[in-house]
Amino acid sequence: MGLSEVIKYIVDKPLELKEKNLLVNRSKEIKNLNNIIKYHPFGIFGISGETGIGKTTVLNFIKCENVFSKRITLTFRESVESILYDLLYNLSKGLEKDKKLSKLAKETKEWVIEEVSTVKGFSLGISLYGSANTNLQKSKTPRFNFFAAKEKLGELLRKIVSVKGKFALIIDELDKESKSDTLQIVDALKNELLFENIITIMTLPYSIYREYKFDRLRWNESGNLENIFKDIILLEELTDSDIKELLLRRIHKFMNIIPSESLDPIIEFADGNPRDVLWMLSKVIFENIEKDILKKEDTILTIKKITNEYLTELKLTPLQKKAFELLKDLTGNRDEFLTILQQNNIKRTTAYSILNTFIERKIIITKGTKLKLSGKYKFLNL
Ligand SMILES: Nc1ncnc2c1ncn2[C@@H]1O[C@H](COP(=O)(O)OP(=O)(O)O)[C@@H](O)[C@H]1O
Ligand SMILES: [Mg+2]
Known part of the structure; x- marks a missing residue:
């Protein structure tokens, strides 16, 4: 068994129920979501x-025990309109075979197809004839019929619930x-979704969680996310041991050719x-695919090579470089970091701003009150 064999065990794709043995941690979050579905009467919830x-x-x-559920994966996300159409299409398509819902579902699906083909056909026409064709521009430009689509969604949802x-x-x-x-799409749909007996759970960008938290704590002047989301569940980083x-759950068979210590830099x-x-491990394997055993030095070498390639963009000033070297191997709180910088002749205000920049750019990451260098930068040669 060579290193090349490992590749198929470390593919990056979302785990499914049947791969439960590969899932680590997250039981708390999953339980929380199950309870939301079970006990909340309605509401929009985020997972971020x-x-x-x-x-x-x-x-x-x-698990949606005793609750009818549908999963939708959005694919057309060019605009708020296309998201709404995509949602409506996927939802109705998923209900076509349901005895009691199939009539409305089919009608809705056909409506979306019809609408989209008109819009697409028209914009294709514009690109074929060029925008200089004034006739075409003067004629009524068909648009996504946003309000009709919203109404259709509302109708379908109410039918499902009934x-x-x-x-x-x-x-x-x-x-x-x-x-x-x-935010625009959720705001546009909230009237349809905030309806007795409908629980919506959606994945959200991390930035929304931050803002939501500030709203809840009244740190934002014009907080309104709390009006939309009943709760947002944050998936935090896993621990190194997770x-x-x-x-190990994926590649335990290969411990004879991948000693545990060789994984440590990748985990870092x-x-x-x-x-x-998973990404870095597969890079490391590819880079060393001819070798019989993956040594820790090999791993470090590959990570260095890749991070140095990707991070040429970093462009630190000489003072930032100095700070970087000083803080590189430390873990501590903010004050400790600032003290180190000041003891090394970096002025207080400069030290502050360098540290803030590092945190903003995720060069230094925070865990509670503790700061440390991100593993992404650990193997960098400045
Ligand atoms: N708790 C976990 N245990 C084991 N593997 C995980 C876990 N969470 C994510 N993964 C793996 O990490 C990768 C990214 O997960 P994914 O669910 O696609 O992330 P996201 O949707 O947040 O971008 C996938 O390859 C998945 O199999
Ligand atoms: Mg995803």
Whole structure:
């Protein structure tokens, strides 16, 4: 068994129920979501966290006991309109085979197809004839019929509830949107979704969680997210030992060619993100695919090579470089970091601003009150 064999065990895709043996941690969050579906009468709930942290995976493990549910994965996300159409299409398509809902579902689906083909056909026409064609511009430009689509969605949702009782609508991939687009779409749909017996659970970009938290704590002047979301569940980074566990569950068969210590630098690189650890491990394996055994030095070499390649963008000033070297191997609180910088002749105000920049750019990451260098930067040669 060579290193190449490992590749298929570390593919990056959301886990499914049948792969439960590979899932680490997250039982608390999954239980929380199950309880939301079970006990809340209605509401929109978010699940947030950085990309690759496991949002889709967690959604896949939700159990909707005694609650009718549909999962929707959005794919057309060019605009608020296309998201709404995509949602409506996928939802109605998923209900086509349901005896009591199939009539309305089919009608709705056909309506979406018809609308979209008109709009698409028209915009294709414009691009074929060029925008200089004034006739075409003067004629009525068909648009996505946003209000009609909203109404159709409302109608379908009310029908579902009347036939099935409680309904859990699970929407994935909204986390890929920009914050403002996501808010716009959720705001536009809230009247349809905030309806007795409808529980909506959607993935959200991390930035929305931050803002939501500030709203709840009244730190935002014009807080309104709390009016939309009943709660947002944050998926935090996993611990290093969880990440190790995640790897071992996948590649335990290969411990004779991948000694545990060779995984440590990769785990450090990942900063608790499952996707990052899988990605870097597969990079490391590819880079060393001819070798019989993966040594720790090999691992470090690959990570250095890759991070140095990706991070040429970093462009630190000489003073920032100095600070970087000073803080590189430390873990501590803010004051301790500032003290170190000042003891090394960096002025207080400069030290403050450098530290803030590092935190903003995620060069230094925070865990509670503790700060440390992100594993992404640990292997960097400045
Ligand atoms: N708790 C977990 N245990 C094991 N593997 C996980 C876990 N969470 C995520 N993964 C893996 O990490 C990768 C990213 O997960 P995914 O659910 O796609 O993240 P997101 O939807 O937040 O971008 C996938 O390959 C998935 O299998
Ligand atoms: Mg996802």
